[in-house]
Amino acid sequence: MSINLKKGGSINLSKEMTKLNKVMIGLxxxxxxxxxxxxxxxxxLSGNQKLIADDYFVFYxxxxxxxxxxxxxxDNRTGAAEDDDEIILANLETISPNAQELAICVSIHDAVNRGHNFGLLKDAYIRIVxxxxKKEITKYDLDISHAFDNAVVFAQVRRSGNEWHFSANSQGSIAELQGLVDMYA
Structure with a gap:
């Protein structure tokens, strides 16, 4: 059964399934x-909510x-794929022991120059499977609450002992991808 999260909602990923090792983040x-x-x-991120090192930033x-x-x-540049347009795979058991949080983000490429923002999108979502x-654990529908933003930290997956917790908090900005990098570097 999939849980459709609202802004600010959270679930414990380890308790949602008997044993959760690998997840797919689909956008x-x-x-x-x-x-x-x-x-x-x-x-x-480490415990201080900063990148463990520069190469722990996974993107295109x-x-x-x-x-x-x-x-x-x-990288999918058009949104023309059938289902998930971009996919990130995470093996929760093999993540560095220094990792305490995964910040899952979405940004719009060259948004300022092209006048793009999330308000121009149709049927955008992020999900965890x-x-x-192959079961969808949660899906977060991205709505018009970020109509003027071009970068969003949609969710965090935080480690608590041996368990992982998913939190959909949806923090938006107009700082594009570089603004996210500056926040976590």
């Missing part, structure tokens, strides 16, 4: 006539974390 949106290019990224120009636990499958069982 999807419908192609628009404006050719909006969304980019999924994950910042792997760095497809894999040094520990191999987080892998971006590639258990890779082993």
């Amino acid at each position: 999807g949106w419908e192609k628009t006539n404006m050719n909006i290019d969304l980019d999924a990224s994950v910042f792997i 120009n760095n497809l894999k974390s040094p520990d191999g636990a987080i892998q971006h499958t590639g 258990d890779v082993d069982s």
Whole structure:
């Protein structure tokens, strides 16, 4: 059973399934006539909510974390795929022990120059799927609450002992991807 989260909601990923090892983070949106290019990224953070190291920022120009636990499958620039347009795979058991949080982010490429924002999107979502069982654990529909934003930290996955907790808090900005990098560097 999938849980449809609202802004600010959270679930314990470890308790949702008997044993959750690998998750797929899927980002999807419908192609628009404006050719909006969304980019999924994950910042792997230490306890101080900063990147463990620069190469623990996984995005279209760095497809894999040094520990191999987080892998971006590639950039989709159009939103024209059938289902998930961009996918990031995470193996929760092999993430560096220094990792305490995964910040799951989406930004719009070259948004300021092109006049793009999330309010121009159609049917955008982010979801988490258990890779082993293929069951959708949670889905977060991205709504017009970020109509004027071009970068959003949609959710965090936080470690608490041996468990992982998903929190959808949806913090938006107009700082594009560089603003997110500056926040976590």
